[in-house]
Amino acid sequence: MTGKSKRNWLRAKGSPGSSRVTFLELFFDLVFVFSISQLSHALAAHYTPLGAAEAGLMTFAVWWVWIFTAWATNWLDPDKMPVRIMLVVLMLLGLVLSASIPEAFADKGLLFAGAYVLMQVGRSLFTTYAFKDRSASNWRNFLRISTWFIVSGVFWIVGGFLEHEARLIAWVIALAIEYAGPASSFAVPGLGKSNATEWDVSGAHMAERCALFVIICLGEAVLVSGRTFSEMPFSKLTAVVFFTGFIGTVAMWWLYFRFGHERAAHRIEHEETPGSLARQAFTYAHIPILAGIIVHAVAVEFMFSHPHETGNLGVMASVLGGSGLFLAGNLWFKGATSGRLPLSHLAGLVLLILLAFVALFIELYLAGILATLVLIFVAAWEYRSLTGPAVGETVH
Incomplete structure (x- = not known):
C-alpha cells in the first residue's frame, strides 16, 4: 500500500456533513x-x-x-x-x-x-x-x-x-x-x-466557527454584567447599568447574526476564490469585532464601579470605543461579504464620534446608555432597510 x-x-470535501x-x-x-x-x-x-x-x-x-x-x-x-x-x-x-x-x-x-x-x-x-x-x-x-x-x-x-x-x-x-x-x-x-485560488475552504464551516467565537466573546460580556451585578448592593442605578450592559450585548448579537453571519457563509460557498474572501472577512475583519466586545465588557465593569464619573477620557473611551470597534468590524465584515458598505453602520460610527464631543461632560452610565441606543438605532435601521420597503441601506 x-x-x-x-x-x-x-x-x-463535498460529502454530506463534511x-x-x-x-x-x-x-x-x-x-x-x-x-x-x-x-x-x-x-x-x-x-x-x-x-x-x-x-x-x-x-x-x-x-x-x-x-x-x-x-x-x-x-x-x-x-x-x-x-x-x-x-x-x-x-x-x-x-x-x-x-x-x-x-x-x-x-x-x-x-x-x-x-x-x-x-x-x-x-x-x-x-x-x-x-x-x-x-x-x-x-x-x-x-x-x-x-x-x-x-x-x-x-x-x-x-x-x-x-x-x-x-x-x-x-x-x-x-x-x-x-x-x-x-x-x-x-x-x-x-x-x-495562490488564493487553491484555498478550497468551506465557507459554511468558517462562518460557523467564527460565529461560535463571537458567541464566546458575547458570553463573556454577559458574565461580566451578571457577576458584577450579583456582587454589588442592589439599587436603581446598578439595575440601570445591568440592563444597559445586557441590552448592549444583545444589540451586538443582533447586528452580527441577523444578517452578517448567514450571508457571509452563502457568499463564500459560491465564491470563485473563497480563500481570498475568507482571509479578508474572517481572518482580518473579525479582529475589531472581537476587540469591540472585550472593550465593551470592560466598559460595563467601569459603569458599575464608577457610574457617576465625568471627565475621564480613558474610561469614556472604553464606553464609546467598544461600540465603535464592534461597528467598524461589522462594517468591514459585511462590506467584504456583500460588496457594499452598510450605511446604517457608517451612520452609527458618525453618531459615536459626535457623542465623543459631549461625553466628557456627562456621567459615565449616561454615556453607556447613549452608546447602547446607537447600537439599537443601527440594528433597527439595518433591519428596516433589508426587510422592509425602505431603500438606501448600503453604499458602494
Whole structure:
C-alpha cells in the first residue's frame, strides 16, 4: 500500500456533513472562554496606555492562534484520531497560554511565548504532514506558513527573556511578521507565494466557527454584567447599568447574526476564490469585532464601579470605543461579504464620534446608555432597510 492510501486525515470535501463543526472543535473553544475572560480582566485591572497596548497585543495573539486553528480544521478531519490528539494537545497548550495572560509581561512571559509558539508551529507542521502525498499545493502552502511561524517564533521566545518595554517591542515585531503573512501570500524564497485560488475552504464551516467565537466573546460580556451585578448592593442605578450592559450585548448579537453571519457563509460557498474572501472577512475583519466586545465588557465593569464619573477620557473611551470597534468590524465584515458598505453602520460610527464631543461632560452610565441606543438605532435601521420597503441601506 502507498503512503497516500495509508494516511488520510483530511475532511471529505463535498460529502454530506463534511463542513459541520464537530463536538471536539466546540470542546477546543472552551479554552478560549478562559482566554477572553483573562483578557478583559487584564485590561480592566491595568487600564493605562501601556496596559491597553499589552492587552491589545495579547488579544491579537489569542485571535491569531484560534483563527489559524479554525483554518486548519477546515481541512483536517477532527474525527480522525491523530487530528483529535493534536487538538487536545493544543487545548492543553491553550490553557497554559490563557493562564499566563495576567503575568505575561511579568514573570510568565516565557511561559506565554513558549505555549504560543508551540501551538502555532506545532499545528502548522502537523497540517503540513497531513497534506503530504494528498495535496501538493496545500502541502507547499502550509510549509510556507510553518516557515513564517518559525521566524516569528524567534522573536516570541527572545521577548520572553526580555523585560518590560523590550518584551513588548519584540512581541510586536513577532505579531507584525505573522499578520503580514496572509497579506503577502506567505511568500518564502524558494517556495514562492500561496495562490488564493487553491484555498478550497468551506465557507459554511468558517462562518460557523467564527460565529461560535463571537458567541464566546458575547458570553463573556454577559458574565461580566451578571457577576458584577450579583456582587454589588442592589439599587436603581446598578439595575440601570445591568440592563444597559445586557441590552448592549444583545444589540451586538443582533447586528452580527441577523444578517452578517448567514450571508457571509452563502457568499463564500459560491465564491470563485473563497480563500481570498475568507482571509479578508474572517481572518482580518473579525479582529475589531472581537476587540469591540472585550472593550465593551470592560466598559460595563467601569459603569458599575464608577457610574457617576465625568471627565475621564480613558474610561469614556472604553464606553464609546467598544461600540465603535464592534461597528467598524461589522462594517468591514459585511462590506467584504456583500460588496457594499452598510450605511446604517457608517451612520452609527458618525453618531459615536459626535457623542465623543459631549461625553466628557456627562456621567459615565449616561454615556453607556447613549452608546447602547446607537447600537439599537443601527440594528433597527439595518433591519428596516433589508426587510422592509425602505431603500438606501448600503453604499458602494
